[in-house]
């Protein structure tokens with residue numbers, strides 16, 4: 001089996017790490033995700049990983065807190081998730097480095113693009129923590145930014161939905177899932193896949209995004225092997 005990608009940026013939503021608990025980190029869930037990541041690494045795929053923080057902190061819903069401070073707490077949440085994933089990967093025998101956009105040198109390496117690329121070349125998984133390091137930017141935007149910086153061929157947006165639908169499948173039983181969708185179609189149909197900053201960054205730079213469900217972590221391996229999972233978002237060209 002041959003992977004169709006050489007270097008990917010895998011974005012994992014924080015919520016999925018909570019498993020059925022709905023909050024915090026579920027060890028079994030993290031392990032099964034990491035086993036799939038290891039399978040991809042063993043196939044020779046270079047993997048950059050960005051994780052959200054929603055299992056610990058939903059900054060935007062804390063109305064009484066200053067947004068910047070709420071987002072700082074969210075960044076720390078992504079750092080915790082990054083360390084948990086790193087630990088699980090290491091226990092599976094995967095070489096991994098964590099780099100954070102906010103310096104916390106005692107805990108992780110600072111984000112240095114060229115160093116991350118060297119890590120990939122040596123077969124290490126690199127986990128990028130703390131989002132972009134800036135408030136007002138989502139971890140989807142961080143995933144798009146890091147994907148561009150490291151020249152990833154595709155962003156895997158692994159989340160808790162099967163892909164992109166023409167209407168909300170929870171409300172409309174006849175909702176239709178797209179296999180592929182262009183950014184222009186996404187905009188004209190007013191479909192929200194990610195926040196507009198992340199979407200603009202991807203669209204302007206022609207980055208492909210594959211949106212798929214992580215309830216079956218093996219979907220990551222299927223996607224790497226080029227099987228049809230979820231929805232591919234791409235430019236018009």
Ligand code: GTP
Pocket residue numbers: 097098104105106107108109110118122
């Ligand atoms: P090579 O240069 O390819 O050998 O990479 P390396 O990451 O193995 O070497 P390095 O000597 O840079 O790092 C050795 C260990 O220290 C690795 O586990 C790194 O993740 C870790 N490390 C390196 N820099 C930092 C840092 O700034 N902070 C923390 N917390 N760990 C670091």
